[in-house]
Amino acid sequence: MWAGLNWTATAVFIFFLTLVTVVGLFAGRWRKGDLGQIEEWGLAGRRFGTIVTWFLVGGDFYTAYTLIAVPALVYGAGAIGFFALPFSTIVYPFVYAVMPRLWRVSRRHNYVTLSDFIHGRYGSHWLALAVAVTGIVATIPYIALQLVGIQVSIAALGFHGSTWTSDVPLIIAFLILVGYDYTSGLRGPASISFVKAVMIYVVVLVAVIWIPIKLGGYDHIFHIVSQSIASRPHKVPVILPPAQYLPFATLALGSALGVFLYPHLITSILSSSSGKVIRRNAVMLPAFTFLLGLVALLGYVAIAAGIQVTRADDVIPAMFQRFFPPWFAGFCFAAIAVGALVPAAIMSIACANLFTRNIYRQYVKKDITRRQESAIAKIFSLLVKLCALAFVLFGNPTYAINLQLLGGIWILQTLPAAVFGLFTRWFHRGALFTGWLLGMTVGTAMAWSQGLRTAVYPLSIGGIKIPAYAAIDALVINLVVAVALTPVLNAMHVDAGTDETSPGDYVTEPEDAARPGMVAVPASASGDAS
Amino acid sequence: MTPVENSKAEKRSGRWWHFFLLLLPYIALMCVPFYARYRPSLWGFPFFYWYQFLWVPLTALLIGWVYWMSR
Numbered sequence: 001m002w003a004g005l006n007w008t009a010t011a012v013f014i015f016f017l018t019l020v021t022v023v024g025l026f027a028g029r030w031r032k033g034d035l036g037q038i039e040e041w042g043l044a045g046r047r048f049g050t051i052v053t054w055f056l057v058g059g060d061f062y063t064a065y066t067l068i069a070v071p072a073l074v075y076g077a078g079a080i081g082f083f084a085l086p087f088s089t090i091v092y093p094f095v096y097a098v099m100p101r102l103w104r105v106s107r108r109h110n111y112v113t114l115s116d117f118i119h120g121r122y123g124s125h126w127l128a129l130a131v132a133v134t135g136i137v138a139t140i141p142y143i144a145l146q147l148v149g150i151q152v153s154i155a156a157l158g159f160h161g162s163t164w165t166s167d168v169p170l171i172i173a174f175l176i177l178v179g180y181d182y183t184s185g186l187r188g189p190a191s192i193s194f195v196k197a198v199m200i201y202v203v204v205l206v207a208v209i210w211i212p213i214k215l216g217g218y219d220h221i222f223h224i225v226s227q228s229i230a231s232r233p234h235k236v237p238v239i240l241p242p243a244q245y246l247p248f249a250t251l252a253l254g255s256a257l258g259v260f261l262y263p264h265l266i267t268s269i270l271s272s273s274s275g276k277v278i279r280r281n282a283v284m285l286p287a288f289t290f291l292l293g294l295v296a297l298l299g300y301v302a303i304a305a306g307i308q309v310t311r312a313d314d315v316i317p318a319m320f321q322r323f324f325p326p327w328f329a330g331f332c333f334a335a336i337a338v339g340a341l342v343p344a345a346i347m348s349i350a351c352a353n354l355f356t357r358n359i360y361r362q363y364v365k366k367d368i369t370r371r372q373e374s375a376i377a378k379i380f381s382l383l384v385k386l387c388a389l390a391f392v393l394f395g396n397p398t399y400a401i402n403l404q405l406l407g408g409i410w411i412l413q414t415l416p417a418a419v420f421g422l423f424t425r426w427f428h429r430g431a432l433f434t435g436w437l438l439g440m441t442v443g444t445a446m447a448w449s450q451g452l453r454t455a456v457y458p459l460s461i462g463g464i465k466i467p468a469y470a471a472i473d474a475l476v477i478n479l480v481v482a483v484a485l486t487p488v489l490n491a492m493h494v495d496a497g498t499d500e501t502s503p504g505d506y507v508t509e510p511e512d513a514a515r516p517g518m519v520a521v522p523a524s525a526s527g528d529a530s
Numbered sequence: 531m532t533p534v535e536n537s538k539a540e541k542r543s544g545r546w547w548h549f550f551l552l553l554l555p556y557i558a559l560m561c562v563p564f565y566a567r568y569r570p571s572l573w574g575f576p577f578f579y580w581y582q583f584l585w586v587p588l589t590a591l592l593i594g595w596v597y598w599m600s601r
Binding site: 079082085086089090092093096097217218219220221222238239240242245246248249252253279280282283284286287289290293297 | 552553555556559560562563566567568571573574575576578579582583585586587589590592593594596597
């Protein structure tokens with residue numbers, strides 16, 4: 001397995017992985033809280049200011065897998081792969097309008113998860129369970145894909161072979177992840193997210209400037225890509241063809257509306273210290289979107305450079321190896337691995353919060369103490385990660401990709417209950433549950449009928465073809481059912497549940513009222529000082 | 531109209547104005563046929579790409595404007 005190993009690159013790689021391990025393990029001492037409490041372990045005490053939240057959400061949203069998969073899609077399919085850019089642009093007006101309300105009501109009622117809010121709002125543990133299970137099931141394959149990201153970067157260092165020893169580096173990375181997650185909770189990924197952002201920015205800026213200069217500029221790159229040449233078996237459309245207008249738009253819209261309902265993004269939103277911090281971040285986070293757009297361009301750069309790979313995921317590592325000296329290639333692969341550790345950690349913490357608060361506490365042990373909650377969450381977070389590792393080691397990576405594609409469709413089906421619930425109590429909980437169930441079923445069936453190869457379903461109504469992102473089709477059905485069934489259930493006097501929140505909870509910023517187990521901090525020190 | 535009602539109405543119209551501003555990026559980026567074209571290109575980038583890139587800072591500015599006005 002050592003033959004072909006790039007020692008310089010590997011040394012740089014190991015240096016940076018060691019660095020983040022040390023940072024992650026000591027992060028628990030940062031703005032110290034009692035890590036025996038779930039709000040401290042799983043939400044870092046809701047104390048992150050504007051800057052920390054910017055790094056945390058940035059590191060959480062723009063995952064390592066995104067950095068590999070987006071250019072891989074552009075490389076393989078052309079313009080349609082760029083839906084990632086409008087998607088991660090239009091997501092921010094949504095975040096600005098919606099997430100501060102969720103933060104305020106959650107802070108007021110000490111909600112740790114989205115399902116906590118659903119339970120409080122509708123008085124329905126079934127609806128809360130539906131949202132919790134959707135979140136967990138959608139997220140586990142996402143964690144597996146982060147591990148795939150680490151695997152790709154390790155393989156690029158030259159660790160090849162079919163024996164089990166070639167998995168050792170991945171298992172070491174996995175143990176690093178488990179270690180700092182367990183000891184530091186959300187503070188771990190938060191502190192590493194600084195390192196991640198700096199590394200990724202350096203890699204991307206160097207890559208999008210240095211490589212195109214060597215290739216003769218973007219003008220030339222677009223020119224080459226738009227021509228078909230004999231050496232390139234597939235020609236990709238540089239300008240979106242009309243047949244892909246609707247898939248492009250619905251993929252962008254559906255992803256933008258759904259992505260912040262993923263548990264890991266809810267977790268990093270709720271860990272901020274005020275609604276104002278979230279609103280400021282909606283203004284500042286597009287800086288990462290610009291970076292993502294540049295990353296997507298690398299797909300075309302790879303085509304113009306004549307990169308040939310058997311697996312699309314290897315496009316970016318192959319290009320780095322071709323154009324960069326070994327030490328910088330090692331830095332790039334380390335950046336991808338560190339970039340994977342941040343979201344993987346937040347994802348498993350978020351799943352653990354959901355499991356503990358909305359499944360274990362609800363159905364197994366009702367009188368659980370805060371200390372037990374934290375202990376259970378730590379154990380479940382470990383189980384989730386093991387599950388993801390098993391996916392990568394024993395399963396086919398395409399399973400994880402297929403499931404993640406389904407996960408995007410599923411997560412959007414929680415939108416009516418979660419987002420509409422933040423603005424209105426008009427909907428009946430039974431109608432929302434039925435809508436969710438139908439949306440999940442239809443969305444899954446649509447993706448299944450396409451062999452899970454694409455999330456775009458070629459719907460045809462009365463001879464008119466409407467090819468669109470299946471998540472949007474399913475959401476329409478979900479909404480129609482929820483709207484139609486609400487007046488019916490109300491007329492039948494089906495219990496609508498009690499709402500423990502009041503309208504004021506969504507709009508007023510709770511000042512530092514007494515938090516359980518914590519000394520009140522002066523507003524000036526806990527607010528946006530960071 | 532009393533001054534109180536006046537400011538209330540102003541606040542409400544302000545809210546609708548903000549809502550519209552936040553909606554602009556959706557309108558601009560959902561009109562795919564409008565920007566799925568090669569020309570005019572800018573610094574070698576086809577319109578399809580630089581238009582999408584342009585909307586990243588524009589969206590940030592719009593949200594920033596709404597944040598600034600509603601502080």
